[in-house]
Amino acid sequence: MTTNPNRAWLVLANAACNGTLTPESRQLLQKLLRENPDVRRQFVAYMDMHATLAWELRADNAVPAFAAPILPQTAEQEDTAALLREILEQERAAAEQRAREQQERLLREAQETTERQLQLPSARHEDSPSVRYIVIPRSLFFGLIGSVAAAILVLLWLALPSGEEHGQPTQNRDSLAATPPAPAPTPVTPAPVATLRSSHEAQWGEHDISPGRPLVPGDYRLERGLALVQLNGGATTLLEAPVDFSLVDGDSLRLAYGKVVGRCEEGERLIIRTPNAEVVDLGTEFGVVVDDQGVTTTHVFEGVVRMTPMANGRPGAASHIIGAGSARQVDATGTHVSTVAPAELTFVRTQEFEARRAADTSPYHRWLAYSYELRRRPDVVAYYTLDDVTSTGLVLNLADATSGRLNGEPCQSMLLSLADRVVPGRFPGKTALRFDGSLEDYIVVRDEEMLTHCDTVTIAAWIRPDWTDRYVDMAIVSRRESEMGLINYQMGLLGNVPTSLGSLQWLSRPDGLVMTPPQWSTPPVFSFEPRWMHIAVSSGTEQAVVYLDGREVARFASHTIDRRPHTLLIGAAQHGSSAQDVVPRFFFNGVIDELLIINGTMSASQIQELYQRTRPEL
Amino acid sequence: MPLQDHDKFLELFLQNQNRIYGFILTVVFNRDDAQDIFQQTSLTLWRRWPEYDPQRDFVRWAVGIAFNHVRNFRRRKRLDGQQLDDDVLELLVQTRLDEDDWLQLRRQALTSCMKKLPAEQRQMLERCYVGKDSIKVVAQRYGLTPNVLYKTLGRIRRVLHECIERSVASEAPAMSRPVGGEG
Structure with a gap:
């Protein structure tokens, strides 16, 4: 990695002035000073300015060179x-x-x-010799x-x-003898303004704080982990390390750096002040982040907040009312506000926080905490947990990288609504979708470029197939090329009724107009007994590896997958020789609980981790 | 030593003490350490004043003595991770001496640049540099953490540095060769 000397020397010079140079940054500074005469010259100039300020503004310099009065205002x-x-x-x-x-x-x-x-x-x-x-x-x-x-x-x-310097106030030296020493002030413990409700893997900068402890006004630094702090006014703040903040009173908090999610119920009030903005909660949940450039960004999850840019302690521009699903950014000067894309997953909210805390004791919470990690992964193209279909009538794609797109819709011929298909999922508290292999019901995800760009892919799903109706060829997920209607890939199951044993099936068509794609199936690897199964296929440019419950069960020759526009089907596959001739079939019979599509391959250990962290047992 | 020699010493010393202090702080970084070294240097300058050759540049002579004190100090504090290596130290010393006129111009420009700062920034700078209160106390007064106050100070210094750069460039273009700024 190369370092931009134009920027680096200044950052390092500031660290030198502040006394915060680390051994590593000192080495970098020395490298720049050795190699670049211009940097050396500027560094000397900068440090000379620092020294001049220190010299002229020192406590006992009655007449500094900068004689203009600074502190007085009137x-x-x-x-x-x-x-x-x-x-x-x-x-x-x-x-x-x-x-x-x-x-x-x-x-x-x-x-x-x-x-x-x-x-x-x-x-x-007197009588001594003259030489003395x-x-x-x-x-x-x-x-x-x-x-x-x-x-x-x-x-x-x-x-x-x-x-x-850096210590006690300087006294007038002439008055030292005459002025009796002031009596030592009686220490006064300030009243607590908040309480640390709970934390997860928290490591505090200068304090040893345990949950339940009242917190007094002052500066705090959370170096690692998460902390839920409730202000005495009732509002809660979830702080995510690294974060520097100050507790002010029972209703407000100063955020100097880092992230906080604030939540107020009716009748509660929360004000978050940053170096360049003031955010007032009007009964809602929102997140505020201050980055290392001093930029403040506010994301509103529910309700509305009022954000006022602050420059030099005064409003630097008009206040903004920000509604749910929106975000605004205030620049470092506190004078300019811009609209930015909302990014809810930038923050850890209460549900994820609680999930992380309970991850060791509950498989559901372990999965839930991990599912947030999956959502944030940039290579996750689509992620369907299939457990929130009633509110929107859609199968929501939760992947952050494709947020707001690739949502699944029920096919037109579906006889029952999605809400009617909600069944218990693999954890208590989680729901899934029931597919009936006897009906034309499946989920359609329309053509999107991000699907097209996956020419190597990993697909993983949690399913609970139902073999009672003896449907033996079932697609879990498939992708169809739109123009010609050619099947592109398909992951499914193949059952053998006489033996009650099943195989995993993978089909993929290489780039180009190959009418009949290669199709593979594993040897029988499971029986027809009802149970949750984790199926995964990692398809690279040379081979596809098939996994059952985190273990490899087969591996086939593979190829780069066709890159033209495609439609994704969940719970069925459409095969045909042209776009007009596609017929949906291979309907899935059973429950699909989760489907994950990743752009790229995953190793065996990554698949194993995926299985272990999402399986229904501890 | 004749009294007029003392006067001469005081005259030169008072005239150049900020340069000597500036040299020390440039290579030592920590203000308290720089202060200690400056006081030791001052004493040595006085003790060795009879050896001073009036034909020599006083600042170079004083910086030479300060340089020895800095090296002694570094030997004592070599494990604290803040000290520069010998070769870098010498490069900086040489640069300072070579650029003494340019630095003097910049010090003059600093005065006018300070006046251009918004009142609150000047006030913050003064409170931090005056040294009466610790950074933590000053930060508390502004409702900031020390870390943020350090960053704010950095921004104010950068503004001053750039202002000086422009000011010196407009007065003596040949002397200013800016490297560029942050951001």
Whole structure:
């Protein structure tokens, strides 16, 4: 990886100024400084500016070069500041004068002492020879030097910046003797404003916080994991590491960096303030993220929020009311708001949080937590859990990469509504869809480019086939090329009634107009007993590997799959010689609980993990 | 040592102390450490003042002494991960000395650039650099975490740096060769 020196040196220089250079960043800085004279020159200039600021703005510099009053805002305050500076300057001049006088006095005294010392021998030895040795006592010599040095040090001390930086307030040195020490303040414990309700794999920066503990106002850093904090006003905030935040009061929180999901019920209030925005919950659930560039983005999941951009502590632009399913972004200056695509999966919400917490004790929660991971994977083209069909009348595709598209619709000839086909799924609390092999019922996912682009593919499904009606050739999922109506791939089951044993079936047609696609089936690998089965096929450019319950059961020669537009069928396959001649058949009889389509192949260990984390037993 | 020599020393020292301090902070980074080294350097300068050759540039002489103190300091603190290697240290020292006039121009420009900063940013900068309160306390005052305050400070410094760059470039185009900025 190469580093852009134009950006890197500045970031590293800032870290140097802040004292936050790590050994790694120091090495990178040194590399840049060694290799690039221009970076070296700019770095020196930057650090010189830092040093000048430190020098001029130091606590005991009464008249900095930047003489313009900074803190005072009013004319009265400016006058006060000017007067204060004048007094300080007078005190400084007086102190310097006193130091000079002291220095001169010390020098005079030292000189007189020396002269007296030098006169003494001659007085005592008037009759001695004219050649005399002048001996200056060692103690006197060092005493003289020491006196002068002390005087100079007094002057230097007055000229130096305060040594009390980064700590206690600096006192006026002249007033040290006269001012009695202030009594130690009685520590006051602030009242708690929130409670840590629960957490998952949480690691806190400077605190050791356990669930149930009341939280007082102040800064917090969650370095790892998730934490659910309930403010005393009732609103809940779900914080996802890494996140820097401050608790302010029972209704508000400052988010400096990272992600938080806020939720308010009726009568509750929540305000989240970021460096450049204020987000007020108007009875809803929403997420706020502040990135490392200082940009604030608000995503609303339910209800509405009001977001106000803030620049220098004041509204930098008009407030925005944001409704459910929308998102807005405020730039780092707090003056510009833009509409961005909502991205709910950017955040961990309460359901996922609870699922993660219970993942070790409940197979359903283990699956649910993992299903969020699958939804976020960029290579997941389509992901149907088939357990939320009643509200929309659709089989929703939950893959984030194709969010809002590739939803499944019931075929026109379906006699029963989707709601009538909802049955218990493989976990208590989860539902699935029942398919009746005797009827023309299947789910259609219309042509989409993202389906077309999958020329290597992994398909996995949880199914519970029903063999009572002796339907022996069942498609779980198939893809059909639209223009010519040619089947493209098909994953299904093949039953042998006399033996009550079944095989897995995979069919795929290579790119081009091959009318009869190669078709493979495994040896018998399961019996007709009713049970949940996990079927997966990973089809690459050279071979397709078939898995049952996470274990490889067969492997076939394979090829790149046709890339023209296709329609996906769930629960059936359509075969024909032209677009007008396609006939749906191979209807699935049983329950399909989950279907996952990934763009690309998966290894045996990945399939095994997929099975282990989604199976119905612990 | 005659008193007029002391005066001369004080004159030169007071005139150039910010440059000496600036050199130290450029290579040491930590303000408290730089402060200690500066005080040690000041004492050494005074002790060795009789050796000073008036024909020599005072700043170069002082920086040479400061450089020795920095090296001693680095030997003591070599394990803290913040110190620069010898060769880089020497490169920076040489660059500082070579660019002394340019840096002086930039210091002058800094004054006017400070005045152009919005009041709140100037106030924040002052509160952080004045050193009366720790960064944590200052951050709390602004309702920020120290980490965010550091980032905000970085942005303000970048604005100042760019302002100085423009200012110096407009006055002496040949002396300014900007590398570019963040973002």
